[in-house]
Structure formats: structure tokens, C-alpha cells
Amino acid sequence: MIDKGRAFSTIKVYLAAISACHVGFGRDTAGRHPLVRRFMKGARRRLFVPKPLFPSWDLSLVLDALCQQPFEPLGEIDMKLLSLKTALLLALSTAKRVGEIQALSVHPSCLRFSPGFDKVCLIPNPSFMPKVMNPSYHCAPIELRAFHPPPFSSSEEQRLNSLCPVRALRTYIERSRSFRGADQLFVSWALSHRGKPISRQRLSHWIVDAIELAYIHKGLQPPGALRAHSTRGMATSWALFKGVSIEEVCKAADWASPHTFARFYRLDVTAPSLAHSVLRVGAV
Numbered sequence: 435m436i437d438k439g440r441a442f443s444t445i446k447v448y449l450a451a452i453s454a455c456h457v458g459f460g461r462d463t464a465g466r467h468p469l470v471r472r473f474m475k476g477a478r479r480r481l482f483v484p485k486p487l488f489p490s491w492d493l494s495l496v497l498d499a500l501c502q503q504p505f506e507p508l509g510e511i512d513m514k515l516l517s518l519k520t521a522l523l524l525a526l527s528t529a530k531r532v533g534e535i536q537a538l539s540v541h542p543s544c545l546r547f548s549p550g551f552d553k554v555c556l557i558p559n560p561s562f563m564p565k566v567m568n569p570s571y572h573c574a575p576i577e578l579r580a581f582h583p584p585p586f587s588s589s590e591e592q593r594l595n596s597l598c599p600v601r602a603l604r605t606y607i608e609r610s611r612s613f614r615g616a617d618q619l620f621v622s623w624a625l626s627h628r629g630k631p632i633s634r635q636r637l638s639h640w641i642v643d644a645i646e647l648a649y650i651h652k653g654l655q656p657p658g659a660l661r662a663h664s665t666r667g668m669a670t671s672w673a674l675f676k677g678v679s680i681e682e683v684c685k686a687a688d689w690a691s692p693h694t695f696a697r698f699y700r701l702d703v704t705a706p707s708l709a710h711s712v713l714r715v716g717a718v
Contacts, residue, residue, distance in 0.1 A: 442481040449474065489701050491645055491657050493668055496522075499648035501596045508596075508605040513623040516609060518644035520602040521620060525641050525665040527599040528576055529673070529687045532641070532662050536634045537562035538576075538619040540607055545619070547604065553579045554600050556619075574688075578603075638662035667699035675703050 435445050449465050456464035464470060504511060505519050524535055537558040539545060544557045556576045581598035582591045595601065607619075614621055615629035620637055622630050632640075641662035649656040670683045680692050689695055 436477060436480065440481075442478050445474070445477050445481070487702055489668055489671075489703060490664055491649075491660060491668075493526075493672060493703075495652060495654070496645055496648040497597055499652050500644075501593050502651070504651065505648075506596050508602065509609075513609065515647075516602075516606055517620065517623050518640050518647065520599075520606040521637060521640040522644035522665070523597065523599040523602050525662065526669045527578055529666050529669040529683075530576070531666065532638050533634050534558055534562070534688075536618070536620065536632070536637050539617045540614070540619055541617045544617075545607075547600075551580065551600065551604060552583055553577060554603055559618075641665060667701050668703075670695060670699055671701040671703045674700070 435448060449470070453463040453465035458464055459467050465474075499505065500519055500523070504515055508516060508519075521535070524530075524538075525532070528535070538556050539559050544559065546555045548554070554577070556578070578599050580595075580600045582594040583598065583601075584592075584595065586592040586595065610621060610623075610629075613629040616631040618631035620632050620640070622628055622632050622636070638661075642660045645660055646656040666687060670687055673683050673686075674680060680695070684690075684692055684695060687695070687699075
């Protein structure tokens with residue numbers, strides 16, 4: 435696999451499959467044999483892929499686009515755009531994996547709005563198995579509060595309310611009720627599969643499509659190689675920058691240790707660098 439240029443994550447999958455079927459060595463599995471462990475250590479170094487240091491797309495630009503046409507007003511826009519916007523807002527406001535978002539349900543036991551629609555509680559389908567099963571995992575509910583709900587004291591508050599995930603969810607559920615054919619939260623809007631539950635891969639495409647359309651309607655070329663999974667690093671990095679504790683960030687993203695966030699997801703979303711701040715003096 436290394437000679438074929440496969441990623442280290444692929445090597446680990448093959449090793450896990452071999453370990454599951456191999457008789458092992460004494461009390462240890464094949465994956466824990468000293469030579470195998472040395473081999474994997476070398477493979478990790480040889481196939482090292484550096485994590486991105488900076489965001490691959492501009493969150494402020496995308497959010498600003500979501501406040502305008504063609505993503506507003508929610509009650510009148512195309513079902514496709516409503517689906518894309520709702521999926522992206524949910525990914526950003528929860529920092530969950532696509533698989534966890536896909537497992538959400540509209541069944542009364544899994545989704546409840548408060549009487550005044552100022553918050554919503556979502557619970558993944560009990561049969562859902564996460565990608566990374568931590569010992570502490572217990573299918574924890576997701577609670578979202580309304581973002582700048584009415585009455586509005588300014589036009590800016592009304593604009594910010596267009597980014598409210600509770601509002602988007604409520605509108606999406608109401609408008610999809612007439613053709614919905616499954617309890618899964620996100621169902622297809624396409625005529626050929628209308629009302630059927632979408633796959634994890636399709637939901638990933640929705641999130642990427644929403645980002646790309648935001649760029650296009652801002653008159654800009656979308657960045658290349660966009661991934662739905664980037665919303666986790668984007669959301670958690672901005673949350674930390676805005677003052678959310680590292681404990682709360684890890685709890686929301688289901689990371690057992692802050693090291694996971696620091697090693698794989700943390701991005702530099704801070705203000706301009708010291709160098710740029712100094713050089714900007716020359717513009718006075």
C-alpha cells in the first residue's frame with residue numbers, strides 16, 4: 435500500500451482488517467506485534483500529511499451570503515437552496531461530523547422545539563453508531579438556541595436572525611412535510627428521489643455546494659478541494675477564538691482530549707498577524 439502511494443489512514447484500515455482475522459501472537463493481536471508497530475511508526479513518518487494551518491474558505495463571506503438572496507427569504511426560496519442552507523448552518527452550529535448530522539431524525543422522540551421556538555433539542559437515531567466510539571459516548575442530545583430571535587431592535591439583528599439554525603430547521607421541516615417519506619431529518623428534494631432519506635455522501639455534497647454557491651453569488655471563484663468535514667475545524671477554531679473554553683469545544687465535537695483538536699483541527703482564524711499590523715503603519 436505504501437508503494438502504491440496510499441494514505442496512512444488507508445494503511446491503518448488494512449492493519450485493522452488483518453488484526454481482526456489473524457490469530458495473533460500469543461495474547462497480542464497482529465497489530466501489536468513489535469515489528470508491526472515499528473513498521474507503522476515508520477509508515478506514519480513517511481506518509482505524514484501536514485494539517486492545514488489556515489481555513490480553506492472564508493466563513494464571514496459565506497455567512498454574509500447566506501443572509502441575502504438567493505438564500506432568503508426562507509419561506510419562498512427553492513427547496514434545494516433551503517436544504518443546502520439548513521445543512522450548512524447545522525454543521526457549523528453543532529461542529530458535528532456529517533454522519534452524526536445525517537443520523538438526526540424528525541421523529542417526536544428525537545426532535546423537540548420549545549413552545550416559543552426559541553430553542554430546539556435534537557437526538558440522533560438510537561441505532562446510530564458514531565465513527566469514533568468513545569467509552570463515554572451516550573448519544574447526547576444537541577441543543578440549539580435561537581440566534582437573534584424577533585422582535586428585532588435593528589436591521590442588523592434581523593439580518594443576523596437569517597443565520598439562525600433553529601429558524602432554518604423549523605422552516606425546512608415545515609416545507610418538507612408534504613413530500614417527506616422518512617423520519618430522517620434530511621431528505622432528497624430531487625424529483626427522482628423526492629422525500630427519500632439522503633446518504634452521508636449526499637449530505638457532504640450539500641454542505642460543499644452551499645459554500646460554493648455562497649462564493650458564486652458573491653461574484654467569486656470557490657476555493658478548490660472543499661470538504662464538508664472542514665466545517666468542524668472552522669466552527670471549533672472560531673469558537674475557541676471567540677472565548678469558548680477548550681472543554682466546551684471538545685464536548686460539542688465529541689473529542690475525548692484537547693490534543694485531537696490541537697493536532698488535527700485547530701486553524702489560525704485570528705486577526706491579521708503581527709507582521710501585517712506593523713507593515714500597515716506604512717499606509718498612514
